[in-house]
Amino acid sequence: MTDFLLELRSEEIPARMQAGARADLEKLFRKELAAAGVQAGAITVWSTPRRLALIARDLPQATQPVQEETKGPALGAPAQAMDGFLRKVGLTQAQLEVRDLKGKQTYFAVIEKPGRAVADVLAEAIPAIVRAFPWPKSMRWGTASISTESPRWVRPLSGIVAIFGEDLVACEAGGVQSGYATLGHRFHHAGEITIGGAHDYADKLRACHVIVDHEERQAIVRDGARAAAEAAGLTLVEDEGLVVENAGLTEWPVPLLGRFGEAFLEVPPEVIQLTARVNQKYFVCEADGKLANAFVCTANIEASDGGEAIVAGNRKVLAARLSDARFFWDTDRKTTLADQAKKLERITFHEKLGTVADKVERVAKLAEWLASEGIVPNCDPALARQAAELCKADLVTEMVGEFPELQGLMGGYYARAEGLPDAVADAIRDHYKPVGQGDGVPTAPVTVAVSLADKLDTLVGFFVAGEPPTGSKDPFALRRSALGIIALILTNCRAPLGRIIGKAASLLWDEQKSSFPSDVYTAWRQKIENFSWEASFAGDRPDEREVATGPGGFWKVTFTVGLFDLPTFFADRLKVQQREAGVRHDLIDAVFALGGEDDLVRLLARVRALQAFIGTEDGKNLLAGYKRAANILKKEDWHGVQGEISQSGEEDPLAMVDDPDLAPVIAAKMAERQALSYTPEPAEQSLMDALATAAPKAEQAVGAEDFAGAMAALASLRAPIDAFFDDVTVNDADPAKRQARLGLLDQFRAAVHNVADFSRIEG
Numbered sequence: 001m002t003d004f005l006l007e008l009r010s011e012e013i014p015a016r017m018q019a020g021a022r023a024d025l026e027k028l029f030r031k032e033l034a035a036a037g038v039q040a041g042a043i044t045v046w047s048t049p050r051r052l053a054l055i056a057r058d059l060p061q062a063t064q065p066v067q068e069e070t071k072g073p074a075l076g077a078p079a080q081a082m083d084g085f086l087r088k089v090g091l092t093q094a095q096l097e098v099r100d101l102k103g104k105q106t107y108f109a110v111i112e113k114p115g116r117a118v119a120d121v122l123a124e125a126i127p128a129i130v131r132a133f134p135w136p137k138s139m140r141w142g143t144a145s146i147s148t149e150s151p152r153w154v155r156p157l158s159g160i161v162a163i164f165g166e167d168l169v170a171c172e173a174g175g176v177q178s179g180y181a182t183l184g185h186r187f188h189h190a191g192e193i194t195i196g197g198a199h200d201y202a203d204k205l206r207a208c209h210v211i212v213d214h215e216e217r218q219a220i221v222r223d224g225a226r227a228a229a230e231a232a233g234l235t236l237v238e239d240e241g242l243v244v245e246n247a248g249l250t251e252w253p254v255p256l257l258g259r260f261g262e263a264f265l266e267v268p269p270e271v272i273q274l275t276a277r278v279n280q281k282y283f284v285c286e287a288d289g290k291l292a293n294a295f296v297c298t299a300n301i302e303a304s305d306g307g308e309a310i311v312a313g314n315r316k317v318l319a320a321r322l323s324d325a326r327f328f329w330d331t332d333r334k335t336t337l338a339d340q341a342k343k344l345e346r347i348t349f350h351e352k353l354g355t356v357a358d359k360v361e362r363v364a365k366l367a368e369w370l371a372s373e374g375i376v377p378n379c380d381p382a383l384a385r386q387a388a389e390l391c392k393a394d395l396v397t398e399m400v401g402e403f404p405e406l407q408g409l410m411g412g413y414y415a416r417a418e419g420l421p422d423a424v425a426d427a428i429r430d431h432y433k434p435v436g437q438g439d440g441v442p443t444a445p446v447t448v449a450v451s452l453a454d455k456l457d458t459l460v461g462f463f464v465a466g467e468p469p470t471g472s473k474d475p476f477a478l479r480r481s482a483l484g485i486i487a488l489i490l491t492n493c494r495a496p497l498g499r500i501i502g503k504a505a506s507l508l509w510d511e512q513k514s515s516f517p518s519d520v521y522t523a524w525r526q527k528i529e530n531f532s533w534e535a536s537f538a539g540d541r542p543d544e545r546e547v548a549t550g551p552g553g554f555w556k557v558t559f560t561v562g563l564f565d566l567p568t569f570f571a572d573r574l575k576v577q578q579r580e581a582g583v584r585h586d587l588i589d590a591v592f593a594l595g596g597e598d599d600l601v602r603l604l605a606r607v608r609a610l611q612a613f614i615g616t617e618d619g620k621n622l623l624a625g626y627k628r629a630a631n632i633l634k635k636e637d638w639h640g641v642q643g644e645i646s647q648s649g650e651e652d653p654l655a656m657v658d659d660p661d662l663a664p665v666i667a668a669k670m671a672e673r674q675a676l677s678y679t680p681e682p683a684e685q686s687l688m689d690a691l692a693t694a695a696p697k698a699e700q701a702v703g704a705e706d707f708a709g710a711m712a713a714l715a716s717l718r719a720p721i722d723a724f725f726d727d728v729t730v731n732d733a734d735p736a737k738r739q740a741r742l743g744l745l746d747q748f749r750a751a752v753h754n755v756a757d758f759s760r761i762e763g
Contacts (some may be wrong), residue, residue: 001041001058002196004122007182008130009051011155017136017216018047018416021154024134025052032125037063038118046202046212048251049183053212055198059164059696062115072096072107079321085109095615119164122173126162130173144175151175159183160400163197184208187249187347209252209302217247221759224255225283225296232257234285234292237273245281246298254299258311262293264322267329267381268413274403282318328398332410333417337428341393350476352465354511356392359457362507364388366453369503375495376452380423383743387427388450390415394428408432427451434484437580441491448492453504455481460504463562464555468569482573489600497598501566502531516553524556541693566710574600578607586762587611593757602705609707610756616631618715625721626758629745632730637741677736683720685726687744690720695751702754710755719750 006029013021022045030464033056035039041058072085075098086093090110096107114675135154144150149159151174160177164168171178181192188209193646206213222243229236247253264272267293276282276295283296289756297314299307344357353359371379394400394411412429416422428449431454434441442448469478489495506529513521538732550556571592575585587607596601613619632638680688694713701709730741752758 002061003117004054004056004165004169005161005163005195005201006054006055006056006058006126007051007159007161007201008157009159009161010153013047013052013154013248015049015245017154018137018248019158019244021052022047022214023134025054025129027128028132029056029125032128033059033121036116036121036125037066038121045246047214047673048212048217049212049249050186050251051212053114053201054377055201057198057617059118061123062117063113066109068113068356070109070111071101072109074101075105075107082107087277102380111677118323119167119169122162122164122169124176126160126169126171127173130157132672138455139298142175163195166197174280179241179615181388183337185210185301188252194260197357211252215717217238217242217250217253221255221298222251224253224418225298228255228257229283229285229294232285233294234294235632236286236296237284237286239277239283240715242277242281243608249281250298250300251301252300252302254302254307255296256307256311256314257294257300258315258318260293260295260318260322264319264326265291265293266324267326268410270406270409271325271329271399271403272322274319274405275325275682278403279321282314282638290501293671301413303618305673324402325399326400332394332397332399332414336418336443337393337411337420339412339481340396341390343396344392347395350462350467352467352506353403353461356395358633359461360389360392362461362504362511363391363453363455365507366457366504367449370449370495370500376445376449376493377499379449383421383423383446384427384449386420386751387424387431387446388453390420390424390455391428391431391450420511434487437483441487443492445492448488448703452488452495454484454486457507459485459564460501461508461564462567463569464505464508464559466558466562468562478569481578482570486570486574486577490604494601497567497570497600498531499598501563502529504531505531505563509555509559512552512555515555517551519709520551524559528559528563567592574604578604583607584611584762586615587614587756588762590756590758590760593760594753605705606702606707606710606756609711612708612760613711619711620721622714622718622752622761623758623761625718625725626749626752628725628753629721629748633742633745636742676740678734678740680740681728683723684741684744687720687724687748689716690717691744693749695754696749698751698754707755714752714755715746717751 008025020154026043026045030040037061040056043057044055044533046053047412062681070089072089073081083273084094085107090105091109091111093107095109097110098105099108100106130153133153136150138152138154139156140150140152142150153174157174159182160171160173160178161172162180165178168180169178180194182195183189184205186191193204193208195204202212211217222240226244261625273284276284280295280297285292285294285296291731295314295318297311301310303310309605312691331717341357341360345355345359347356348354349359351357352376364385368381368385370376371381371384376384386588391408391411394414396409397410397414399410408431409429412425415425415428418601423444423446425443427450430442430444430447431450432440433447433451440449455565457641458476459478462476462478474480489497505527509521509528511526515521516524548655571588574581574592575588578588579585582602586612588603591597591603592612593607597606606619613636694716698710701713703709724744728741730738730745732738732741
């Protein structure tokens with residue numbers, strides 16, 4: 001078994017592309033070998049700014065011989081068919097075999113392919129890998145670049161080392177011939193290095209100031225930066241992204257500590273850290289928990305002066321960047337956030353949803369409403385409105401224009417600088433949170449109100465504008481907004497989703513007021529604000545063709561469709577959000593399917609109780625009993641006792657009467673018709689008695705939000721339903737017995753549905 005070394009050398013490979021390139025190189029190499037019948041063993045892939053390297057261990061010297069069989073035409077087939085087959089396989093008719101295939105004599109071509117030298121396989125694989133390499137961005141170079149068929153690489157390919165054992169694998173790719181020679185460090189080693197094979201590759205490069213193992217370079221950057229900070233009595237601000245990036249920018253990393261002027265510490269620390277990180281790839285340091293006037297840069301050279309000149313140069317560059325940041329900081333504070341907010345009228349949020357100023361006004365009204373209605377507890381409505389009115393003002397500041405990542409954060413700093421209440425400043429700072437799974441969820445009441453209002457306006461706005469996510473495309477991050485809404489509600493409040501969605505939609509509807517006659521506008525606004533979560537889940541959706549008639553048809557349709565799509569969208573997002581908590585998606589479906597439940601806190605309490613119950617023996621057996629009952633009712637096309645009476649020709653003349661004075665008469669009449677005309681069997685009577693006790697208990701427990709109690713009530717039905725199926729014939733020859741027993745199963749199903757729709761539960 002023999003080891004193989006491949007190095008593809010080029011000009012600088014961007015650090016952000018190196019991890020993907022390593023994975024792609026291994027994937028393509030394995031694919032090429034597998035196509036030739038070679039099974040690769042352990043493969044190591046390394047990267048530096050100037051090279052990708054692969055070492056494959058324990059490859060065979062030759063591939064195994066193989067026999068290929070190809071089925072041909074039947075004996076006696078037309079000559080044209082035989083000629084075509086012979087051309088395809090490259091044989092004569094005399095070389096074919098005739099075999100019996102399902103009673104028919106058929107020609108087969110049997111071709112023996114001898115094993116190939118793996119060195120030859122590798123010589124073909126290398127050019128194929130270079131041609132197929134999927135760089136995110138690539139370029140053509142040299143005179144050949146005038147053709148679109150010319151080779152492409154991330155930067156001009158300048159060298160190939162390909163050694164199998166100690167033998168050169170002769171090949172050419174991208175106009176470059178393979179060889180034994182590579183290059184060492186750009187500054188520390190002049191001239192070529194001759195590589196003997198995989199066994200000495202890393203050591204020879206190390207001797208020439210190239211650490212080819214990217215993980216080793218990362219460890220040097222990580223440990224060296226920490227040590228440099230500690231030597232100065234400081235603490236490094238850990239940043240693994242910077243570790244990887246600096247390791248990808250250097251072949252011989254040397255972390256060095258430098259200082260910048262203390263006066264720059266007047267600028268918010270996040271600005272300094274972002275300036276150092278994004279523009280210069282520097283780490284920052286802290287002293288006693290506060291940002292210090294120190295940075296750690298990573299040199300790519302072992303400097304004779306210990307790095308003093310390098311540090312001095314980097315200090316000057318950083319000082320220039322920080323001077324810009326301080327200018328932005330000083331300039332922005334000369335204008336109040338209220339004055340900055342006026343500039344938002346010039347920025348379009350979305351062509352169908354107005355300007356950013358329009359959005360801010362909607363968010364302010366909604367945040368104030370959430371506070372005044374007590375949906376967000378202990379929240380001052382005036383502070384909620386003030387914070388919402390200013391929450392986007394920093395978008396037009398110089399600092400956020402330079403560093404968009406600081407939006408919200410800078411608004412909080414500017415609010416404090418002009419003396420606004422801390423609750424307002426905190427809300428402006430944190431209203432974008434949570435921005436994803438794992439991000440902190442705000443708990444300060446004013447922040448919760450503004451964050452919830454902002455996300456609701458975005459989500460509902462794009463849905464009613466006809467711009468929901470489609471497939472994998474979510475250009476407005478609406479899935480993230482929904483997850484944020486769910487997290488805010490579950491952490492902070494008992495917000496009825498249907499009600500707050502209706503309110504957010506009504507504020508959007510107000511902006512379309514000019515499109516409608518006043519009576520149409522008012523009637524539709526009431527419909528929208530009273531949006532029914534239950535009707536949406538029941539599929540009680542208005543006919544779009546009817547909705548589209550009259551003035552404002554487009555908006556009436558998009559509002560209708562958007563609002564009726566939202567509950568299902570929230571159900572899907574809730575399943576995603578709860579997956580990490582181990583909550584089963586089918587149980588969420590089972591509770592959502594009941595309709596009318598838009599209190600997420602209560603819904604999840606029910607789901608968790610249901611999951612605990614379904615995991616018990618009683619729960620599993622009750623689920624099996626439910627499914628058996630539901631299948632029988634479905635098979636018998638059961639529509640209840642009234643459906644049976646109607647079929648018998650004894651239709652109740654009072655069935656359509658809704659006079660409240662006649663309600664007791666109707667109830668008595670139906671009870672009389674439902675009374676048994678026979679003596680029930682013991683198991684039948686036991687189920688009837690159990691239902692009479694369990695059904696109201698479960699219903700009362702659900703009403704009291706005692707979902708464990710509701711599950712306990714259902715558990716009491718397990719033994720009676722099992723006995724019923726064991727001892728009672730449902731489809732009895734006596735129509736009265738059949739009707740009564742189907743009705744009993746229907747009662748059982750209804751009792752279970754008080755808790756969840758068990759038909760949605762898997763298993």
